[in-house]
Amino acid sequence: MNVSGRKALISNKCIMGSSGHFARLVKLLTTDIKLADVDNCGTVHPVALHITNGKMLAKLKGRWYRPQYDRKYRLLKGDEKHLIGQTLLFRDPTTCACGTSVKGEMLVCRKCYGELSRVNEGISIGGFAATHISRPVSQNILSTKHLLTTVSEKIEFSEDFDRFFTLNSNQIQLNLDSEENIEDYKMVIHDAYLNVLEDFEDDEYNAYIYYFLLINKKTGEVINIKEEASKELFIAPEFYKYMKKKKKSGKKVEGENNDYYEIDLSRLESDLEDLSHIFMIQVENNELTKPLYSIMHLLDRADRGVTPGEEPITTVDQLTQRFLELLIEAGIDAQGVHASLILMPLLRKTDNVLERPNFRNYNEPYRILTIKGALENSPSVEIGLSFQYLDRQLKSLNTYLKKSASYMSPFYRKTLD
Numbered sequence: 001m002n003v004s005g006r007k008a009l010i011s012n013k014c015i016m017g018s019s020g021h022f023a024r025l026v027k028l029l030t031t032d033i034k035l036a037d038v039d040n041c042g043t044v045h046p047v048a049l050h051i052t053n054g055k056m057l058a059k060l061k062g063r064w065y066r067p068q069y070d071r072k073y074r075l076l077k078g079d080e081k082h083l084i085g086q087t088l089l090f091r092d093p094t095t096c097a098c099g100t101s102v103k104g105e106m107l108v109c110r111k112c113y114g115e116l117s118r119v120n121e122g123i124s125i126g127g128f129a130a131t132h133i134s135r136p137v138s139q140n141i142l143s144t145k146h147l148l149t150t151v152s153e154k155i156e157f158s159e160d161f162d163r164f165f166t167l168n169s170n171q172i173q174l175n176l177d178s179e180e181n182i183e184d185y186k187m188v189i190h191d192a193y194l195n196v197l198e199d200f201e202d203d204e205y206n207a208y209i210y211y212f213l214l215i216n217k218k219t220g221e222v223i224n225i226k227e228e229a230s231k232e233l234f235i236a237p238e239f240y241k242y243m244k245k246k247k248k249s250g251k252k253v254e255g256e257n258n259d260y261y262e263i264d265l266s267r268l269e270s271d272l273e274d275l276s277h278i279f280m281i282q283v284e285n286n287e288l289t290k291p292l293y294s295i296m297h298l299l300d301r302a303d304r305g306v307t308p309g310e311e312p313i314t315t316v317d318q319l320t321q322r323f324l325e326l327l328i329e330a331g332i333d334a335q336g337v338h339a340s341l342i343l344m345p346l347l348r349k350t351d352n353v354l355e356r357p358n359f360r361n362y363n364e365p366y367r368i369l370t371i372k373g374a375l376e377n378s379p380s381v382e383i384g385l386s387f388q389y390l391d392r393q394l395k396s397l398n399t400y401l402k403k404s405a406s407y408m409s410p411f412y413r414k415t416l417d
Helices: 003-030 054-059 125-147 237-244 265-271 289-300 316-330 336-346 371-376 381-385 390-394 397-401
Strands: 033-035 047-050 064-067 087-090 106-108 165-168 171-174 185-190 207-209 211-216 222-226 233-235 260-264 279-281
Touching (some): 054 316, 106 336, 289 316, 289 336, 381 397
Parallel strands (some): 033 106
Antiparallel strands (some): 064 087, 185 211, 207 233, 233 279
């Protein structure tokens, strides 16, 4: 097999799995978003978006907007070229103030949803948005398999990496020729930072981390091993099965998971004689997968995928702007309102993570969760437990404070109507 073909297949093996999992999580989070039979929710928090070019204008076609110093909202037709370069205030699902129905549905008024409210009545507009965006993400990533070509980014690790490991293609292996006395070191992986793709079996690459620690058992030296661009380190199936037997309990703190996995480096070669590698790095195609992967990072990483030196994303305005820019960069043909519907469940009150902010209040504070954080802190216990981290959720007080219904509630009835 030629090298480019091998790289494309490796890319497909790892990235397609995480993108498929991403699609499942987005749908689980957004299916309960419905269109309300309300014309105007009365929100006082429009979202500020900068119209960078004609493509951005087209993404926002059919939405209600106003200039920053004008109180009158207008319907965007999509051909107003004079608006390019301006920052406009949009009615947006992320800050809609309709609230929640008795069935646990997150509601969006017609003005915040825009002109699509005329044609998308009676459906899950959140589920429709999730499918409209997550499907092309998965399909475009899949296309790296068919193209059999990649233009890959350079993979770089922290400076201590070569002391203990080698990188062969995209596989991380123990450096058997290391000048270090590996008997002095143990690997530590924190359970709270272990991500598991529950749709996949243990004999696949179904778990990944962003970093791990090496600790000198004699001196206490701590070394942080990570890829410089914070790429996911997918755990080799054999090593993952071995690692799970090495779990230890950390200090018990309410609401925190301090458990960890401790692996003696000197035991790896003898305990796993046929282990060819420990981790696998995802091969990213600059032309195809980079913007698609940036979308996943934006939604499901606390740092939003922002690189050092870039302005952090801390507001709903910045988050929405970035999402729209990535959709354009990735060539995904989806209206901007669909992106906003995916972001909508991520916004929560600062004093109650189970509730959405009340955007009828001026200066309403809010926090922005990741997709996984929003699912774990879903106001519906059924949605939360349909996610993952069951052990952590069952030990959390928040789980027992959840009272909201959801589209999954009928499946938990003792008898069906």
